[in-house]
Amino acid sequence: MNKALRKPVTYILFLLPTLFLFTLFFIYPVINATYYSFTSWNGISNVVKFTGLANYSRAMNDPNFWIAVKNNGLFILFSVFIQVPIIILFSLLIANVKKLKGLYKTAVFAPSVMSTAVIGILWGFIYEPDIGLMNNFLGLFGIDKIYWLSDRSWAMISILITNGWQWTGFYIVMVLAAIISIPKELDEAAMIDGATGWQRARKITVPLIMPIISVVIMLSVAGAMKAADIVLVMTKGGPSGATDVMATYMLKHSIKSFKYGFGNSIAVLIFIFTLIITVLYQLLVAKRTERIEY
Amino acid sequence: MKKSLVMLLSLLFIASTVLAACSSKQETTSPQAGNDKPAEEKVEPFEMKMRHIEIGDSNKNRFGRLEAVVKNTEAENPGLTIKLDGVESEVNRKDKLRSEMAAGNPPDIFDAFGSPDVGVFAKEGLVLDLTPILEEMGLKDKFVSLTPWTHDGKIYGLPKGGSIEGYFYNKKYFAEKGLELPKTLAEMEQIAEKIKADGKVPIAQASKDAWVPLMTTNNLWAYYAGAEFTNGFKTGESKWDDPRMVEAVTKHQDWVKKGYFKKGELGLEYNNQRNQLLTDEAIMMYDGSWAYSALTDEKTAGADTKDKFGFFLMPPLKEGEGTSSMVDTNNGYAFSAKAAEDPRKLAAIKSFIKNFFNEDVQLQSFKEDGMLPSMKIEDSKMKEVAEHPLMQEILARMNEVKYTWPAFDALVQAEVNTELGTGIQQVIEGVKEPKAMLEAMQKVQEQVNEETDAAQ
Numbered sequence: 001m002n003k004a005l006r007k008p009v010t011y012i013l014f015l016l017p018t019l020f021l022f023t024l025f026f027i028y029p030v031i032n033a034t035y036y037s038f039t040s041w042n043g044i045s046n047v048v049k050f051t052g053l054a055n056y057s058r059a060m061n062d063p064n065f066w067i068a069v070k071n072n073g074l075f076i077l078f079s080v081f082i083q084v085p086i087i088i089l090f091s092l093l094i095a096n097v098k099k100l101k102g103l104y105k106t107a108v109f110a111p112s113v114m115s116t117a118v119i120g121i122l123w124g125f126i127y128e129p130d131i132g133l134m135n136n137f138l139g140l141f142g143i144d145k146i147y148w149l150s151d152r153s154w155a156m157i158s159i160l161i162t163n164g165w166q167w168t169g170f171y172i173v174m175v176l177a178a179i180i181s182i183p184k185e186l187d188e189a190a191m192i193d194g195a196t197g198w199q200r201a202r203k204i205t206v207p208l209i210m211p212i213i214s215v216v217i218m219l220s221v222a223g224a225m226k227a228a229d230i231v232l233v234m235t236k237g238g239p240s241g242a243t244d245v246m247a248t249y250m251l252k253h254s255i256k257s258f259k260y261g262f263g264n265s266i267a268v269l270i271f272i273f274t275l276i277i278t279v280l281y282q283l284l285v286a287k288r289t290e291r292i293e294y
Numbered sequence: 295m296k297k298s299l300v301m302l303l304s305l306l307f308i309a310s311t312v313l314a315a316c317s318s319k320q321e322t323t324s325p326q327a328g329n330d331k332p333a334e335e336k337v338e339p340f341e342m343k344m345r346h347i348e349i350g351d352s353n354k355n356r357f358g359r360l361e362a363v364v365k366n367t368e369a370e371n372p373g374l375t376i377k378l379d380g381v382e383s384e385v386n387r388k389d390k391l392r393s394e395m396a397a398g399n400p401p402d403i404f405d406a407f408g409s410p411d412v413g414v415f416a417k418e419g420l421v422l423d424l425t426p427i428l429e430e431m432g433l434k435d436k437f438v439s440l441t442p443w444t445h446d447g448k449i450y451g452l453p454k455g456g457s458i459e460g461y462f463y464n465k466k467y468f469a470e471k472g473l474e475l476p477k478t479l480a481e482m483e484q485i486a487e488k489i490k491a492d493g494k495v496p497i498a499q500a501s502k503d504a505w506v507p508l509m510t511t512n513n514l515w516a517y518y519a520g521a522e523f524t525n526g527f528k529t530g531e532s533k534w535d536d537p538r539m540v541e542a543v544t545k546h547q548d549w550v551k552k553g554y555f556k557k558g559e560l561g562l563e564y565n566n567q568r569n570q571l572l573t574d575e576a577i578m579m580y581d582g583s584w585a586y587s588a589l590t591d592e593k594t595a596g597a598d599t600k601d602k603f604g605f606f607l608m609p610p611l612k613e614g615e616g617t618s619s620m621v622d623t624n625n626g627y628a629f630s631a632k633a634a635e636d637p638r639k640l641a642a643i644k645s646f647i648k649n650f651f652n653e654d655v656q657l658q659s660f661k662e663d664g665m666l667p668s669m670k671i672e673d674s675k676m677k678e679v680a681e682h683p684l685m686q687e688i689l690a691r692m693n694e695v696k697y698t699w700p701a702f703d704a705l706v707q708a709e710v711n712t713e714l715g716t717g718i719q720q721v722i723e724g725v726k727e728p729k730a731m732l733e734a735m736q737k738v739q740e741q742v743n744e745e746t747d748a749a750q
Contacts (some may be wrong), residue, residue: 147563239561
């Protein structure tokens with residue numbers, strides 16, 4: 001048996017179905033999108049005209065595209081510097097709760113099982129300028145009415161808060177699982193040595209859950225790069241394109257304007273940008289936190 | 295032995311996967327035992343998919359009529375089941391249908407816009423040419439206008455109805471405050487000032503979807519630049535940065551700056567502007583005649599709808615110049631060319647056309663929803679049906695209108711429409727001046743025209 005499994009042919013045979021599916025659903029679409037990104041195809045016609053790098057040059061020279069890129073960047077920054085610390089904080093708090101831990105876990109997880117359309121409508125009510133919860137609450141402190149979704153200085157942050165609210169619970173549950181898997185002896189030993197809760201969290205728990213935090217950051221970054229649904233549901237990219245992200249910009253131009261060639265070039269750019277960020281993150285940060293030995 | 299077993303199992307696994315993937319569906323039409331009916335009575339069931347946009351409470355009458363037509367069509371075509379698929383209009387037009395066309399797989403019957411959409415689809419042979427069918431059915435000359443649906447001399451779809459755009463206004467409020475209908479744009483601005491001073495929103499406008507404010511802008515530029523001006527963008531005869539266009543868009547921006555619309559309109563969905571009018575928050579609303587049903591439905595508008603709302607057209611710049619309004623027949627139904635390859639589906643399509651495009655349905659649409667007929671119908675019959683005072687007013691204004699023109703989105707390329715959508719929102723938001731926006735539009739138009747010429 002062992003000898004047979006050592007034969008590469010056996011492995012190749014087992015890998016073939018997966019390779020076939022991977023090629024069909026990933027490799028082929030990527031090659032296809034790359035091919036069409038060099039054309040002026042309208043998405044319907046049989047005539048496909050090669051236009052070289054014209055689509056890429058058009059995207060690079062369009063200020064609206066760079067607004068979309070900037071908004072994807074904001075998604076990433078919000079995830080890494082605001083969402084992740086909140087995730088760690090809440091995970092630590094819930095992990096140390098003695099009673100009703102299950103209830104807290106369910107409560108924070110609930111938004112991530114709701115559909116984005118429902119969340120968009122729900123938060124649409126919260127952000128409603130006249131009767132929304134947010135303005136009513138701020139009104140108690142004498143703060144003027146804020147037009148959350150129609151004022152460009154507030155629209156993006158409104159979307160980021162909603163998106164954060166939707167996904168924080170999902171990541172908290174992941175981090176909680178990591179915290180719970182840390183051997184209790186480590187914590188107990190530190191407690192006997194007189195370490196405070198804050199010291200134990202900072203010096204023991206957080207370093208030991210770094211691999212999972214690294215995964216959470218990776219997933220957040222990937223999620224931020226492909227964000228589209230929450231933007232479409234809440235602002236449709238408005239006001240006047242101020243909250244467009246690359247994916248909504250792509251949809252606007254490829255389908256709405258019959259410019260599939262151009263849309264494909266944006267898809268390829270999203271792929272390249274995501275690849276660069278992921279590789280950089282892996283090389284600079286994730287590699288150092290890959291292995292933890294107790 | 296063990297080695298061969300592993301190899302054998304591996305091969306078996308691969309082979310079963312491949313064979314499973316290659317297997318085809320078994321025929322299930324084997325004759326049933328004991329079935330003693332004559333063979334010719336057996337009817338093979340078949341299904342057709344129909345995309346419509348009659349969703350939500352405000353479209354319940356339209357959906358009711360469509361359901362009745364579908365039922366009749368099914369009854370006339372044994373074995374036929376029409377599967378209805380309701381999608382919001384803007385999503386259907388700009389996202390779903392275009393994706394389906396790109397995949398070469400549109401629904402058998404679908405709601406569409408004649409120009410430019412159906413023209414683009416028809417060029418690729420995706421839409422059924424209705425010319426011989428209409429000739430056969432004697433319907434070719436029965437429509438008011440098939441221009442948006444005619445491409446290269448062939449007719450590719452039929453309009454559900456016609457529409458006119460203008461201002462719905464709160465009649466009671468006007469009477470209470472002693473306001474008279476404006477005869478010029480300047481008079482309209484005076485009225486708006488008075489309404490604003492009274493603490494109300496003068497004009498309801500919800501601009502999250504750019505086509506909503508663009509209805510107003512389009513009417514303004516039809517006055518400033520002329521009713522025919524929009525026809526020239528595609529050919530290069532008209533320029534977006536023409537000083538008259540700048541004046542028109544500046545007027546729209548002035549109205550925003552003066553506070554004639556609700557603050558934060560860029561975050562409001564289309565339905566919100568009707569709510570503003572229905573709740574007396576706003577006093578006027580620029581919209582198409584299709585808004586009639588929502589404003590006269592007792593559930594949404596209250597029991598006393600008879601005298602509450604009136605309708606007037608955007609007034610001209612100078613008194614006596616004559617009114618100008620969008621009147622078009624660009625929305626309707628088209629049919630998949632692929633569906634017509636099946637003779638039974640083709641027969642069902644003909645049935646559907648017969649049941650939907652007739653005088654009864656047109657008059658019913660007019661009566662229930664204020665949808666102006668797309669077919670030629672005698673005035674006397676329409677007057678008989680127009681019982682509601684609001685409908686009578688719409689009809690009267692329609693007869694008065696001096697200049698009519700199709701909406702701009704039927705006359706410019708899709709890409710120009712997308713850019714204009716962003717542009718008008720930037721103007722409303724105040725982040726771009728009208729002149730700069732229109733100069734940018736002109737560049738886009740020139741680029742698109744060049745690309746179109748090159749493609750041809």
